[in-house]
Amino acid sequence: MQVANSLKRSLVRAALLTSALAASAQQDRFPQLKLEDTSGNQRALAERMLKETRVGLGGPWNVMLRSPEMSEGLLSLYNYFRWKTALPHRLLELAILTTAREWSVQFEWFAHYPLAVQAGLSPAVLSDLRARRRPENMKPDEAVTHDFTVELCRKHIVSDATFQKAKALLGEKNVVDLTSLVGTYISIGALLNVAEVKTALKDGPAYLPALQP
Numbered sequence: 403m404q405v406a407n408s409l410k411r412s413l414v415r416a417a418l419l420t421s422a423l424a425a426s427a428q429q430d431r432f433p434q435l436k437l438e439d440t441s442g443n444q445r446a447l448a449e450r451m452l453k454e455t456r457v458g459l460g461g462p463w464n465v466m467l468r469s470p471e472m473s474e475g476l477l478s479l480y481n482y483f484r485w486k487t488a489l490p491h492r493l494l495e496l497a498i499l500t501t502a503r504e505w506s507v508q509f510e511w512f513a514h515y516p517l518a519v520q521a522g523l524s525p526a527v528l529s530d531l532r533a534r535r536r537p538e539n540m541k542p543d544e545a546v547t548h549d550f551t552v553e554l555c556r557k558h559i560v561s562d563a564t565f566q567k568a569k570a571l572l573g574e575k576n577v578v579d580l581t582s583l584v585g586t587y588i589s590i591g592a593l594l595n596v597a598e599v600k601t602a603l604k605d606g607p608a609y610l611p612a613l614q615p
Contacts, residue, residue, distance in 0.1 A: 432465050432597045443470040447477075454481055461509050462590045465597045479586045487579045489572070492521040493547045496531075497580060498587050500548055502610065503531055504555035507591035511610035512601040525607065532610065543571050547580065554584050 436459070440448045447470040451463045454477065459467065466473035483494060495518035502510035511532075518528060527544070530537035540548060546567045553560045560568075568577050603609035 430597075432468065434464055435459060435467050440467065446470070447473060450474075450477065457513065461513065461599060462593050462597075465593045465599070476586070476589060479582070480590075483579070483583055483586065487576075487583070489576045489579045489583070490543070492518075492523055493543060493572075493580075494583065495521045496523055496527075496544055496547050497551045497583050499528065499531060500551040501555060501584050501587045502591060503534055504552065505588065505591040505595065506610065506613050507594050508601055508610045508612075509594050509599045510587065510591055512603060512608050515608040529607065532607065534613065546571050550577075550580060551584050554581065555588070 435448070437445070437448050437452065444467055448459060448467060451467075452458050455463055457463065463473075463477075466476060483489075487494065489497075495514055498514050499511060499518055501507075502514065515528065519525060523544070524537075524539070527537040527540055531548075536552075537544075537548065546564065549564050550560055550568050553564055565577070568580065572580065601609065
């Protein structure tokens with residue numbers, strides 16, 4: 403009788419756990435926070451995000467609100483690349499989208515695709531990039547930015563040949579900024595992927611499909 407009761411309790415616990423996991427899978431991993439949901443350091447960061455980001459408390463910022471002290475630094479890096487870097491905006495957006503493609507970050511691609519087109523990147527180049535093909539007809543500075551970013555994402559190093567090309571075409575400061583830019587958007591992309599933040603799009607150039615295994 404004791405064994406039967408123990409088995410019954412185990413089955414009940416297993417059923418409850420399965421139900422909880424199923425319910426959790428149907429919910430956002432990080433439910434959307436509103437300003438009124440925050441307080442203290444989190445409130446201060448939320449107010450800063452509403453002033454300084456393009457999507458308010460959406461996208462990665464909603465996730466980052468869970469760790470205000472860490473996110474202050476990441477937000478400062480975001481603003482540096484948005485307003486202060488000498489890296490040409492066209493190359494900045496190319497590096498961000500290349501990183502998004504390498505990490506299959508749907509929201510990042512969706513958010514930056516129109517900015518890349520506005521910055522002067524060819525839709526044909528972005529179409530190849532979306533398909534994870536090395537784009538044809540890139541300008542020399544675009545080609546080295548693309549290759550530098552891909553090598554860093556895939557191999558975690560950059561070959562001497564690619565480094566020397568980047569240094570010659572972009573300059574030392576911009577090579578440092580490009581390296582840090584990729585690292586910053588890997589961090590943001592990782593947060594988005596862990597949070598499973600996606601978009602409502604199902605097709606079109608601003609929709610990023612997952613990589614095929």
